[in-house]
Amino acid sequence: MALARPIGILLAKELRTEFRTRELLISTLVFVLIVLVLFSFTFDPTTVESRRFGPGLLWLALLFAGSLMLHPSFTREQSNDTLVALRMAPIEPVSILAAKILANFCFLLVAELVLLPVFAALYNLRIVPVLGRLVAVLVLGTLALSIVGTVFAAISSQARMRELLLPLLLLPLLTPALVASAEATAGLFNDPPTLAAVWVGVLAAFDTIFLTVTWLFGEYLLEE
Amino acid sequence: MASAAHAMETKKMGMQALATFGVALLLLVAAYCALFVAPNEATMGLIQRIFYFHVPFGWSAFVAFAISFVSSIAYLRSRAPKWDWLAVSSAEVGVPFVTVMLVTGPIWAHPVWGIWWTWDARLTSTFVLWVLYVCYLLLRTLIDEPERRAVVSAVFNIFAAFDIPLVYFSIWFFRTQHPQPVIGAGGSLDPRMLDVLLLCWGATLALLALLLRQRYRVEALRWEVERLRLESESRVAAPHRFPALNRPIDPKGRPA
Amino acid sequence: MQADSASNSPGGLGVEFVQFAKRYGARFALRNVSLSIAPGECVALVGPNGSGKTTLLKAAALLIRPTAGRVQFSNANSAGGQSFSSDMHRSQGLGALAPEASQHVAVSMTNGTDSAAVKRYIGLVSHSTLLYDDLTAEENLVLFARLYGLDSPDERALAALEPAGLAARSKDLVRNFSRGMRQRLAIARALLAGPKLLLLDEPSTGLDRAGQQWLGATLADLAAAGCTVLMSTHGAGEASAFVTRAIRLLAGSIAEDSAVSGDARGMLAAALAAHQEA
Numbered sequence: 076m077a078l079a080r081p082i083g084i085l086l087a088k089e090l091r092t093e094f095r096t097r098e099l100l101i102s103t104l105v106f107v108l109i110v111l112v113l114f115s116f117t118f119d120p121t122t123v124e125s126r127r128f129g130p131g132l133l134w135l136a137l138l139f140a141g142s143l144m145l146h147p148s149f150t151r152e153q154s155n156d157t158l159v160a161l162r163m164a165p166i167e168p169v170s171i172l173a174a175k176i177l178a179n180f181c182f183l184l185v186a187e188l189v190l191l192p193v194f195a196a197l198y199n200l201r202i203v204p205v206l207g208r209l210v211a212v213l214v215l216g217t218l219a220l221s222i223v224g225t226v227f228a229a230i231s232s233q234a235r236m237r238e239l240l241l242p243l244l245l246l247p248l249l250t251p252a253l254v255a256s257a258e259a260t261a262g263l264f265n266d267p268p269t270l271a272a273v274w275v276g277v278l279a280a281f282d283t284i285f286l287t288v289t290w291l292f293g294e295y296l297l298e299e
Numbered sequence: 300m301a302s303a304a305h306a307m308e309t310k311k312m313g314m315q316a317l318a319t320f321g322v323a324l325l326l327l328v329a330a331y332c333a334l335f336v337a338p339n340e341a342t343m344g345l346i347q348r349i350f351y352f353h354v355p356f357g358w359s360a361f362v363a364f365a366i367s368f369v370s371s372i373a374y375l376r377s378r379a380p381k382w383d384w385l386a387v388s389s390a391e392v393g394v395p396f397v398t399v400m401l402v403t404g405p406i407w408a409h410p411v412w413g414i415w416w417t418w419d420a421r422l423t424s425t426f427v428l429w430v431l432y433v434c435y436l437l438l439r440t441l442i443d444e445p446e447r448r449a450v451v452s453a454v455f456n457i458f459a460a461f462d463i464p465l466v467y468f469s470i471w472f473f474r475t476q477h478p479q480p481v482i483g484a485g486g487s488l489d490p491r492m493l494d495v496l497l498l499c500w501g502a503t504l505a506l507l508a509l510l511l512r513q514r515y516r517v518e519a520l521r522w523e524v525e526r527l528r529l530e531s532e533s534r535v536a537a538p539h540r541f542p543a544l545n546r547p548i549d550p551k552g553r554p555a
Numbered sequence: 556m557q558a559d560s561a562s563n564s565p566g567g568l569g570v571e572f573v574q575f576a577k578r579y580g581a582r583f584a585l586r587n588v589s590l591s592i593a594p595g596e597c598v599a600l601v602g603p604n605g606s607g608k609t610t611l612l613k614a615a616a617l618l619i620r621p622t623a624g625r626v627q628f629s630n631a632n633s634a635g636g637q638s639f640s641s642d643m644h645r646s647q648g649l650g651a652l653a654p655e656a657s658q659h660v661a662v663s664m665t666n667g668t669d670s671a672a673v674k675r676y677i678g679l680v681s682h683s684t685l686l687y688d689d690l691t692a693e694e695n696l697v698l699f700a701r702l703y704g705l706d707s708p709d710e711r712a713l714a715a716l717e718p719a720g721l722a723a724r725s726k727d728l729v730r731n732f733s734r735g736m737r738q739r740l741a742i743a744r745a746l747l748a749g750p751k752l753l754l755l756d757e758p759s760t761g762l763d764r765a766g767q768q769w770l771g772a773t774l775a776d777l778a779a780a781g782c783t784v785l786m787s788t789h790g791a792g793e794a795s796a797f798v799t800r801a802i803r804l805l806a807g808s809i810a811e812d813s814a815v816s817g818d819a820r821g822m823l824a825a826a827l828a829a830h831q832e833a
Contacts, residue, residue: 156683
């Protein structure tokens with residue numbers, strides 16, 4: 076596909092920029108850790124409760140972190156109008172969005188994989204037996220967050236109060252993904268661990284639908 | 300010519316008043332039926348009759364949001380401003396309708412079940428629906444430039460619309476796993492109840508149409524005012540394009 | 556050097572604005588502009604701030620969805636037809652700009668394929684640098700070389716840094732560059748893919764004497780190769796020496812066109828005087 080090449084080029088640029096400074100990655104990691112620890116102060120998790128609340132809290136923390144961290148995707152491009160330079164290039168505008176979605180997906184996934192062992196330790200969960208399925212759920216859920224998050228970052232970068240607007244728009248819209256991810260993850264920590272097909276289906280549907288909508292309408296967000 | 304325009308305006312206002320009166324009448328009839336004509340519900344008594352407004356307002360809100368969704372898509376393809384007017388009007392009318400539904404829910408629930416709110420599937424999903432469209436309206440207020448506002452909010456609207464079925468399904472399924480008391484649960488509907496329900500729905504749809512039309516007209520008028528302002532401004536700003544209009548004005552009004 | 560002449564392949568794009576209008580909310584940036592620029596012309600855009608020069612340049616770069624009207628491009632025959640076609644076929648595989656015939660390509664924002672074909676040949680130097688601060692000079696150019704589908708992007712990028720006097724700083728982050736160096740890199744970026752239409756928004760800004768001389772020499776080369784240049788200027792600088800036509804904008808429409816009034820130099824001088832007064 077003709078789009079793969081520009082997406083690849085832009086993705087490399089996004090990754091290179093981020094890994095040079097690592098600001099976002101580190102901020103996200105620290106933020107999620109803090110949230111997870113704070114949650115434990117608001118109620119005292121015994122082992123049984125941990126297993127019930129833990130997964131939901133993890134996803135909630137990721138959601139908050141994501142909605143703050145996805146913001147620079149587009150505001151970074153505003154300082155020198157570099158988005159104009161990208162739009163001038165002979166590439167499909169949607170590939171700019173696609174590259175950012177993929178880049179954000181990578182950052183979030185890396186942060187999650189680093190956090191996973193920490194999370195398991197804090198909430199006394201055994202992740203090794205279910206690791207494969209857990210990563211699958213993480214991938215689907217993170218994809219949901221990055222698709223909608225990147226598009227909404229593009230939306231909020233054009234509005235006033237943009238830092239507040241992104242979480243405001245993102246959180247209600249991601250409700251199905253949050254419910255599905257939390258439930259799917261919680262199911263994996265039951266005895267015996269089960270991966271509910273319904274929730275995986277919801278996540279897959281969510282990802283597919285919104286990827287398609289982005290494909291069809293996303294480029295209009297980049298225009299002038 | 301001025302009097303013909305005046306006559307037309309008067310006629311329009313007359314039609315407007317008639318329509319408003321008609322809708323008000325319809326609503327009164329519906330309310331009467333809901334309160335007196337519909338049969339008594341077996342267990343809940345009088346308060347159950349709120350169901351005849353709780354549900355129709357919800358259904359009409361869905362109709363409003365569907366109109367908003369279709370208008371948003373139409374706008375993105377054609378870029379004709381009228382679709383943007385329709386999108387914002389229908390969303391703005393839909394939100395109060397959902398608010399009515401969300402408020403009547405607890406009013407119904409409290410006498411019957413003793414609780415104000417329950418995180419049951421329908422109420423929770425409807426709440427998310429409400430939040431999403433409030434966000435749509437909020438987003439619009441935060442973008443100043445009209446064309447950007449229209450495009451960006453249209454994209455958001457489309458996302459929200461596709462999200463709604465996912466929200467309802469996922470929360471419904473979640474509730475089957477973690478049950479909670481449900482407000483207004485099932486049971487089959489007596490045919491007379493169904494009749495009254497449909498009548499009430501018709502009344503709320505009429506109200507929707509009336510409000511929608513008014514709101515749309517306001518938006519169209521705003522646009523017209525803006526256009527006229529720009530036109531006059533362009534005569535001032537680019538005088539070299541309008542030499543005839545920018546000749547000095549004779550104080551006695553004679554052409555120069 | 557073969558690489559250099561291929562990067563400035565002969566011929567230019569003609570640009571035509573057909574009743575072009577752009578409105579931003581309460582303000583018309585451009586009103587009903589009809590303007591035809593032939594391939595190879597070097598046009599200066601003058602006018603006070605806010606008269607629509609930047610918008611006109613962006614419109615020529617296909618960055619703006621018009622409120623009304625459209626932008627058209629035409630491609631004149633040129634003697635160097637061979638190198639033109641070989642570059643084209645490798646980059647975008649298109650039929651619209653066949654070198655054999657002079658064609659008019661009406662480009663609308665929604666027509667992705669056609670506009671990609673034309674964008675390949677357009678370079679823009681804007682008010683903002685259009686560069687990534689967190690990447691090095693070399694990385695910036697390599698990125699755009701790749702996006703524009705150039706052969707051997709790494710070599711082309713390094714080769715472009717040389718004449719701009721930035722070869723020594725190729726591995727430095729753009730964040731650490733001075734204003735003048737950024738401007739030079741921005742110009743190098745615009746020239747990278749061998750544009751047939753070069754759009755410049757006050758390109759002398761931030762450039763020192765040496766930089767301005769380089770800009771002037773570059774424009775001379777481009778003029779010789781037949782590239783079309785549309786440049787917004789306040790009337791001063793080396794760049795102005797190559798101007799063949801001047802257009803004055805006022806409040807979003809064309810107030811004066813030297814193609815009609817015949818005095819490009821005079822208009823430039825008047826613009827310079829007006830600018831120095833203000």
